[in-house]
Amino acid sequence: MLEALDAPYLQRALVAGLLLSVPLGLLSCWIVLRELAFFAHAVGVATFPGVVVGLALPALGPFAGALLAALGFSAAISASEADHRLRGGAATGLALAVALAAGAVLLTALGAGAAPVDRLLFGSLLAVSSADVLLCLVGAAVSVGVVALLLPRLAATTFDRAWATPAGAGERVTASAILGLVSLVVVCALPAVGSLLVSALLVAPAASARLITERLGPMLAWATGLCAFETVVGLLLARALDLPPGAAIAAVAGLGFGLLAAARAAANRRMRVAPT
Amino acid sequence: MSADGSPTVATSGLSVSFGSRQALDDVSFELWSGTFTGVLGPNGAGKTTLLGALLGTITHRGSARLVGRPAYVSQAGAVDASFPIDALGVVLMGRYPRLGWRRRPGADDRARAHEILEQVGLAAEARTSFGALSGGQRQRALVGRALAQEGDVLLLDEPLTGVDAPSAEVLLDVFEAERRSGRTVVMTTHDLAQAARVCDRLLLLNRSLVADGSTDEVFRPEVLRRAYGGELLLVDGQTALLDDAHHHHHDR
Numbered sequence: 266m267l268e269a270l271d272a273p274y275l276q277r278a279l280v281a282g283l284l285l286s287v288p289l290g291l292l293s294c295w296i297v298l299r300e301l302a303f304f305a306h307a308v309g310v311a312t313f314p315g316v317v318v319g320l321a322l323p324a325l326g327p328f329a330g331a332l333l334a335a336l337g338f339s340a341a342i343s344a345s346e347a348d349h350r351l352r353g354g355a356a357t358g359l360a361l362a363v364a365l366a367a368g369a370v371l372l373t374a375l376g377a378g379a380a381p382v383d384r385l386l387f388g389s390l391l392a393v394s395s396a397d398v399l400l401c402l403v404g405a406a407v408s409v410g411v412v413a414l415l416l417p418r419l420a421a422t423t424f425d426r427a428w429a430t431p432a433g434a435g436e437r438v439t440a441s442a443i444l445g446l447v448s449l450v451v452v453c454a455l456p457a458v459g460s461l462l463v464s465a466l467l468v469a470p471a472a473s474a475r476l477i478t479e480r481l482g483p484m485l486a487w488a489t490g491l492c493a494f495e496t497v498v499g500l501l502l503a504r505a506l507d508l509p510p511g512a513a514i515a516a517v518a519g520l521g522f523g524l525l526a527a528a529r530a531a532a533n534r535r536m537r538v539a540p541t
Numbered sequence: 542m543s544a545d546g547s548p549t550v551a552t553s554g555l556s557v558s559f560g561s562r563q564a565l566d567d568v569s570f571e572l573w574s575g576t577f578t579g580v581l582g583p584n585g586a587g588k589t590t591l592l593g594a595l596l597g598t599i600t601h602r603g604s605a606r607l608v609g610r611p612a613y614v615s616q617a618g619a620v621d622a623s624f625p626i627d628a629l630g631v632v633l634m635g636r637y638p639r640l641g642w643r644r645r646p647g648a649d650d651r652a653r654a655h656e657i658l659e660q661v662g663l664a665a666e667a668r669t670s671f672g673a674l675s676g677g678q679r680q681r682a683l684v685g686r687a688l689a690q691e692g693d694v695l696l697l698d699e700p701l702t703g704v705d706a707p708s709a710e711v712l713l714d715v716f717e718a719e720r721r722s723g724r725t726v727v728m729t730t731h732d733l734a735q736a737a738r739v740c741d742r743l744l745l746l747n748r749s750l751v752a753d754g755s756t757d758e759v760f761r762p763e764v765l766r767r768a769y770g771g772e773l774l775l776v777d778g779q780t781a782l783l784d785d786a787h788h789h790h791h792d793r
Contacts, residue, residue, distance in 0.1 A: 298621075414642065417634070417640075417645075420634065421634055423621065423624060424620060424621055424624040424626060424631075424634070425615055425619055425620045425621065425683075426619070427615035427616065427619035428613055428614075428615045428619070428683075428686070430598050431596035431611060432635075432637075432638045432690065433638045434637070434638070475625065479625050479627070479673075480625055480626070480630075480670070481624075481625045481626060481630070484625050
């Protein structure tokens, strides 16, 4: 398996995956803590019609098409959630279905220039170009910089918005930053992971890290480390078993969380049974 | 009083409406530093709204202003108790607004946070995660966060609701120490008897300001009845309130 590491396409995918692990791991913590997991999944799917249109219109390109779709989706969901009657994911669920339908319809209608549907949805090891790696580097640098700058405000608004707002940590700034960065990182991850399963890396690392630690700093570190590990293992598995990389990475991330949760549950049972 | 003897908290013709519902109607009052004011009133009287207007987070007509910087304790229910943070982290959070965008808390901020933990009786729980603290300990940590803000006006939204008696005594000592050090302390509460015992000034609110004066002036049956209507009972000369969120009697 290791001689396969000589293949430049796999090296590019691994470098891109490791670069993106940092923003994905950091953002996944805020997605889990702010209860945005469903939203994160929907953002990924929302890029699908954007990529299809971008592929059909060379002037736009798949990256810009996906980014516009993700940002538009985020803005639309934020606006509709202001209506209390649509809270709790109703608008997100609706938009997710519409985005998937729009992608399928557009793919059939625009056909020619577009890639095979499984590659758009589940990613491809061969799809990561040198330009994509550069975009991942830029996306990672921007995300890490913004999250580091906003860290105290993110913590304050997530913990207690009623206190944070008058204390000067505006919810609007932090919420917009998270939505914008999630869109950016999702789009960077698309070539390798695809739009349907990128959300696995936006939820699983932090959900696992939350089971490991009760502190924010270690949670951010664990989530980043787990994300890198799961991405690398997933990519190597995809290469070895000829699987779509998005599916391989999501399966590894899910398995990792499942093992951790089972270990935690077993430990808790032992603690309850043990005499105190 | 502030240095020039003017009020530190003042509203004038303050009105707030949420859609068609009038939450506050033409509320005017002035408070001075070194005072401890209780804001009383039935559920939906506009107590939290009043604090929001003073903090500038709620759109209002008329004026609501405070002199200097506010420190704030939000209602305990507004907090995400599962957030991964310990008691020390909660208190340190109060330092961030002073630090601006780029600076992070330094050794002096940490030393101050430990002092505050000592003051609110959480020195031994500094590294205990917030979710593992009892209700009273959580509230002491949140008051500690407000103390770390070192504001001039301390706004407390039902800081003693659902808090065990020992924690309440610790917190009341803290509020009294803040008042003595010249801060303006404002506390909303459901507990009439407690407010009468600890506050030197009472505002009785029921959308409009029903009464405003010293505790002796306001804590009288005929005045209280104007705010609470028939929901106020007098039992053997003690006050029992039937309007409370949990519908239990406050008759201490």
